[in-house]
Amino acid sequence: MEHKLALIGCGTVGQGLLQILHDKKAYLRDAFGFEARVVAISDKLKGSLLVPEGIDIPALLEVLAQGKTLAAYPKALPGQAEPLDPLDMLERTDAGIVAEMTYTDIKTGEPATSYIKKALRLGKHVVTSNKGPAALHYREICELARQNGLQFRIEGTVMSGTPVFHLAEAGLAGNAVLEVKGILNGTTNFILSKMETEGMDYGPALALAQKLGYAEADPTADVEGFDALAKVVILSNVLLGGALKTTDVPCKGISSITKADVEAAKAQGFRYKLIGHARIDNGVVSASVSPQKLPLSDPLAGVMGAQNALSLQTDLMGKITIQGAGAGKIETGFSILSDILAVHRC
């Protein structure tokens, strides 16, 4: 079956998705009977492109690799580049699935939330890697999707393509999730790992993370725990049935952790990790983000470097832990594909 896709946002994640769709075209068709035709793209910085016949992915990726906008898409190919807002693009395309991949605004969830609602109202399934709408408006968006008989899927919002929500939805279906506890931010885990294994202090470890591209020039969202906070709120509301807001969750980052703290913990047989934690207790969901000293026997203690991991405490299966990448162009691009494939299966 062929699916028509529209992409909102064509930065790293969007280009990762396009790369996979191109590289795995034959495999996806043969293994799953899945074919994708990318018919529309709208990106705030790069412009828009409408190609009902299907975008030529290698030609587009080459244009983007040269740092050009969508207006530079070859004129000899079918299609039309024009300056369309994503909201207008949605009205002009008959795509059945919209992949929303713009940047997270954790204060408002906008403009992504408006894009998503419009797409659902127009009868299009939505998949997204954007934490804003999922952390701030999950229930409302799900209800809108349900009313329209559509799917709203968010695998990439937590741990990129490491399949947390697919795991809970398929493999663990039938379990009640009682508690989740995870290393949800790779940057801080990289910094804490360097502080322990190489005896670095916080400042130099952060500088190294910035040099290697793990941390932004302004590292606040990572090191103060706000990125992990958004993910904990999403996990709470999706897996534990909560209705938490980001302001309900106490949040402490790692910027006050010193080399001496890390070494003292190590001497006691513990290891500092920035832990996102949520639990349900007598029907009440609570959550937190904070640096914690874990015993080395905890499955999360062994997770080093930029990796992410999540332990789910369940009623039937006890504790299940999944570890994998938490970021990356191809990894997050894959999260979008995995949600599109889930739409395809239904």
Add this chain to the structure above:
Amino acid sequence: MEHKLALIGCGTVGQGLLQILHDKKAYLRDAFGFEARVVAISDKLKGSLLVPEGIDIPALLEVLAQGKTLAAYPKALPGQAEPLDPLDMLERTDAGIVAEMTYTDIKTGEPATSYIKKALRLGKHVVTSNKGPAALHYREICELARQNGLQFRIEGTVMSGTPVFHLAEAGLAGNAVLEVKGILNGTTNFILSKMETEGMDYGPALALAQKLGYAEADPTADVEGFDALAKVVILSNVLLGGALKTTDVPCKGISSITKADVEAAKAQGFRYKLIGHARIDNGVVSASVSPQKLPLSDPLAGVMGAQNALSLQTDLMGKITIQGAGAGKIETGFSILSDILAVHRC
């Protein structure tokens, strides 16, 4: 939707499944629209029971808890206990799903394979926790299922209900699995953990595992690696597309590992684990079972006690590791439920 179920084998796993179906009846109906009516059971030792109206699960579990056979199922309830072979039971029931939960015979895969084939020929989906048919006859059985438009599912054959196959099938769909490496036998991992953390020698650690019920009186299948071998063959053939036989796979257990070996490894920063390993290289699948010294940075090194874990090396997502229970009445019972829910979803 209501599904009629037939159970072959009503030992620990079967009773775990029945317990879950009873305890979670309302939840499964409300959350998934799933209802189950157990209409037939056949067990070599406990006899058979045909109840088209649906077996009264609490009444049956009470009979079994008293060590009685199915003939002791209350006469006042609808249904008929009679000495039926599973093959005959299958002909007498209109169940659409058969849960095959008899003991593994890794040399022949029988009688389970005959039960499974007959069920598929009669138009019934089959789910099983039995390693024999999956390790010895996977392709043949899948082809039979395919010809009849049915599902053959085997989540419980590896790591009990820890969702290895669901993970690959749903969350990682689109990835090529290139290599798998796992701690697939809880008994040997318990023994190796005790040898390291409590300085026990192999003999006393094995005796403790037997005392605690992790190891059988004859521990050969566990300690010589044959249980892990069956699981590696299943993983190779299901996830890597191989066609290995158990005799193709070199297999070494842990019975020759000494306390001195474990301590020497520890002093070098390594930890002994019994590792099942399979990989595909230029289209050729190979596998092995052997004790390996893992660096502590390996996600499998931190897996202690009777837990199981599996790392999957994939092309898009890199390494994904899942850790959880590898055995247990409720855990393996859940594996059967998770496969039944997968049939329900389709």
